[in-house]
Amino acid sequence: MTLPDPIEPAPGEGIQAETGQVSLKKRHRMGVYLIGILILLIGTGLGGLLGYRAGVNLRLQAQLDQKVMVATNQYQLGLVDLQAGRYETAKKRFEYVIHTDPNFPGAADQLARAMLEMSLALTPTPEPTPTLAPTPDLRGEAEIFANIQQSMANQDWKGAIASIEALRDLNLTYRAVDLDGMYYISLRFLGVQNILNEGELEVGIYHLTLAERFAPLDVDANNYRIWARQYIAAASFWKIDWPKVIAYFAEIYPALPNLRDSSGMTATERYRQALIGYGDKLVMDSLYCDAQIQYEAALQFSSPPDLQTKATSAAEMCAGGPPPAENGATPVPTVTPTPGTLTPGVPTSLETPTLVETTPTP
Numbered sequence: 001m002t003l004p005d006p007i008e009p010a011p012g013e014g015i016q017a018e019t020g021q022v023s024l025k026k027r028h029r030m031g032v033y034l035i036g037i038l039i040l041l042i043g044t045g046l047g048g049l050l051g052y053r054a055g056v057n058l059r060l061q062a063q064l065d066q067k068v069m070v071a072t073n074q075y076q077l078g079l080v081d082l083q084a085g086r087y088e089t090a091k092k093r094f095e096y097v098i099h100t101d102p103n104f105p106g107a108a109d110q111l112a113r114a115m116l117e118m119s120l121a122l123t124p125t126p127e128p129t130p131t132l133a134p135t136p137d138l139r140g141e142a143e144i145f146a147n148i149q150q151s152m153a154n155q156d157w158k159g160a161i162a163s164i165e166a167l168r169d170l171n172l173t174y175r176a177v178d179l180d181g182m183y184y185i186s187l188r189f190l191g192v193q194n195i196l197n198e199g200e201l202e203v204g205i206y207h208l209t210l211a212e213r214f215a216p217l218d219v220d221a222n223n224y225r226i227w228a229r230q231y232i233a234a235a236s237f238w239k240i241d242w243p244k245v246i247a248y249f250a251e252i253y254p255a256l257p258n259l260r261d262s263s264g265m266t267a268t269e270r271y272r273q274a275l276i277g278y279g280d281k282l283v284m285d286s287l288y289c290d291a292q293i294q295y296e297a298a299l300q301f302s303s304p305p306d307l308q309t310k311a312t313s314a315a316e317m318c319a320g321g322p323p324p325a326e327n328g329a330t331p332v333p334t335v336t337p338t339p340g341t342l343t344p345g346v347p348t349s350l351e352t353p354t355l356v357e358t359t360p361t362p
Contacts, residue, residue: 071100075107082110087118141167141174148182157190180214187211188221199260201228227256234270235261242278249274272301279310288317 194204234248
């Protein structure tokens with residue numbers, strides 16, 4: 001059996017088939033390109049739309065911020081105008097704020113306030129009818145002034161000062177120069193009286209210091225104040241440091257022997273008792289010769305029996321001890337101290353304290 005020969009395609013048909021396949025691929029590729037371009041165009045359009053909307057929103061926000069800033073500025077200026085009494089200008093500013101932002105906080109209240117102040121400012125205020133001031137009655141001042149003069153003539157310094165202060169409370173300008181002089185004199189003499197006669201040293205210092213505000217103190221008044229301060233300083237060492245007490249009062253008692261404080265002890269008596277107290281301390285320290293000097297100095301002011309006994313005993317111990325005991329008893333051995341070189345009333349190695357005058361605060 002003979003097989004038929006295979007049919008071979010014609011040369012033109014193969015070329016056409018290949019060309020068709022190429023055309024199909026090109027169309028497919030072209031479609032892909034078109035789809036990509038379309039997607040790109042759509043993306044670009046969406047991006048532009050979103051950007052446009054964002055720009056619009058930013059512009060609107062900027063406009064809103066600008067309005068808020070302008071409204072706030074006008075509101076603050078309106079408050080300044082309202083405070084300065086420019087009510088018409090303040091009213092216009094608050095109206096602008098409300099027109100710009102009806103919900104601006106406080107604008108409506110301030111507008112109402114500005115309108116109220118405008119209405120009050122336009123209301124005329126009646127002027128009071130002027131009245132003539134009556135001539136002041138100075139009979140009370142004159143009477144008090146006469147009482148001051150009478151108190152000073154009677155040396156009633158406390159009464160004079162009380163009347164001066166009452167007159168100044170009533171009329172500060174009444175004979176002010178004369179009252180200053182009277183005040184100075186009354187304070188000066190009252191301070192001296194406190195120190196010399198009443199034993200009120202601190203009070204006297206205070207009154208003299210007040211007087212010094214009106215005029216300088218005279219020499220006597222200033223010296224009294226110095227002695228009073230020295231007395232207070234000396235008394236502060238009483239029974240604590242006898243040498244300092246003695247040094248202070250050794251200067252005070254020759255000038256003012258009767259100067260005293262509230263205790264009633266005069267400067268002379270304090271000096272005498274300080275000598276005895278210092279002598280007792282020296283005896284306790286077995287310094288009998290030095291104690292003898294203090295006792296003998298105290299005996300120059302008064303010689304009570306007990307002080308004479310102390311002085312005699314100190315002298316015996318300074319000379320070598322008491323006499324031998326009677327009935328054959330063996331005397332107690334004592335140490336004989338070296339006689340000191342104390343000056344009566346002034347302890348050894350004690351410097352006289354230097355007073356620093358200070359002005360106390362009234």
